[in-house]
Amino acid sequence: MAAAIKRFFEKRKTAAKFRLAGTGHRLNDPAEKRPVPQSARSQPRPPSRQGPTEEQLQAAQAAMTRLSMPSKPASARRDPLRDQIRREVELAKSAQASAKADTGPTEVVLDGPRMSADIRFVCPMVGLEALPKNEMEARIEEYLMGQLAEEPVMAAALIIQTLNKVPSKVKVCVDVLCKYLDNIIENPAEEKFRRIRVRNRNFQEKVISVKGSEEFLQAVGFTVSQQPGPEGDLESFFMLDADRAADTERLKSYKEILLLAEPIRPQLDRCIKVFHPSPKANQIDIPPDFYNISPQELKKEMEIRRQVTEKLGMLRTKEMRERDRLRELRRYRFAIIRVRFPNGIILQGTFRASETLASVNEFIYECLDVDWIPFSLMTQTKQLLSQDTETITELGLAPASIVNFSYDPDVLREVAAQQGGGFKIVNYLNPELLSQIETL
Structure with missing residues (x-):
């Protein structure tokens, strides 16, 4: 195409030279009889022109392409898809503008210093001390290992459920151990069911590789x-003697313990804090542990998504929006919720991002001085309904938010009327929490 355009320009240039040269003449005509070129009669000869530049060739190529395309009738030129793209772009621009202008309660400082209270966990079974998760898990393991001497079967069953991280492997191990017990219960006199070959591949992969399984067999x-x-050589076997095998009721109870055992999981500590009224309440520094990905990965992902979104003209299908929503739900592990009371006092608690609003309400009730009056929570943009079953992330409260607290005004008026107008709430939080108040 470019070569054809260049030839077109050269042809036009040659024709222009012939027109400027005037009419023809013989070579043996005297010079005075030769016709004067028309351009020489009226204006000086223009400088010779060079061929078209690369930019001119590209522009000409685009123009010829457009001209070669069939024209559409005026009625068919209106494109609904283009109109939809234009509308979504305008909506996206306005949303971005409002997001930049919004100084609402969910202000997150990713690069700020770590909070004074990190994420901590408690486990009532091993004590009331709040520890980081890895330390609490080590404390639980130490506790279970210590229980092997007192309650060996129960402790071993709890070790299987608690200290192994892959639930599918735990289930397979429990199923195989139950099968061993069932075979002995049904055939207590059969020696082949009372011994387990250690080198057996099935035993190695499904049982002995799971922590606690060996302790359970020994406890049984x-x-x-x-x-x-099988080949006559001496090998290692787990053996159960005939007397123990004959006690089938005992073996049934061991099987029941194994099936009913549940893992011991550390519980997230609320890390309760109470603050004086402060203009810094909206500034919440988020530890990296709150995210399933690192802050650097989060920033990189957001930049990639921004570039892709701009490239697509903000036109997203329903499936794309749902995929983004699910990605958003998986991003956060924990959330900080600050509750601001009418007197400005701020209550802070830490939650899992997968917890519901009911957990937040229960936490607040436990901290109130007057805990029998209904209350409501409000963000800057909406009221949070107590019957909401959505998670903290789905409500837009993760990874950090501040919500405003207010008692039900109708109930307050009714109580005040019953007490002759003398009812008034001075302190919203209980005295024990107020004694721990600090400054942001």
Whole structure:
């Protein structure tokens, strides 16, 4: 195409030279009889022109392409898809503008200093001290190992459920152990059901690789001994003696313990804090542990999404929007909620991002001095309904938000009327919490 355009320009240039040269003449005509070129009669000869530049060639190529396309009738030129793109772009621009102008309660400082109270966990079974998760898990493991001497079967079953991170492997192990017990219960006199070959591949992959399984077998009464294997060589076997195998009721109780055991999980500590009224209440520094990804990865992901969104002209399908929503739900692990009371006092608690608003309401009730009056919570943009079943992330409160607290005004008026107008709430929080108040 570019070569054809260049030839077109050269042809036009040659024709222009012939027109400027005037009419023809013979070579042997005298010079005075030769016709004067028309351009020489009226104006000086223009400088010779060069060929078209690369930019001119590209522009000409685009123009010829447009001209070669069939024209659409006026009625068909209106494109609904283009109109939709234009509307979504305008909506996106206005949303971005309002987001930049919004100085609402959910202000998150990703690069700020770490909070004075990190994420901590408690476990009533091992004590009331709040510890970081890795320390609390080590404390739970230490506690369970210590219980093996007192309650070996129960402790071993809890170790299987608690100290292994892959639930599917735990389920397979429990199923195989139950199968061993069932075989012995149904056939207590059969020696082949009372011994387990240690080198058996199924045993190695599904049982012994799970922490706590060996302790459970030993608690049931299995002992390791050397017995002839399938090829006649001595091998290690877990053996259960005939007397223990005959006690089928005991074996049934062990199986029931194994099936009913549930993992011991550390509980998230609320890390309760109370602050004096402060203009800094909206500034919440978020520790990196609050995110499923690091802050650097989060920033990189947001920049990539911004570029892709701009490239697509902000036109997203329903599936794309749902995918973004699910990605947003998986982003946060924890959330800080600050509750601002009418007197300006601020109550702060830490929650899992997957918890519901009911958990927040329950937390507030436990901290109130007057805990029998209904209350409501309000963000800057909407009221949070107590019957909401959405998670903290779905409500837009993760990773950090501040909500405003208010008692039900109708109930307050009714109580005041019953007490002759003398009812008035001075302190919203209980005295124990108010004694721990600090300054932001």
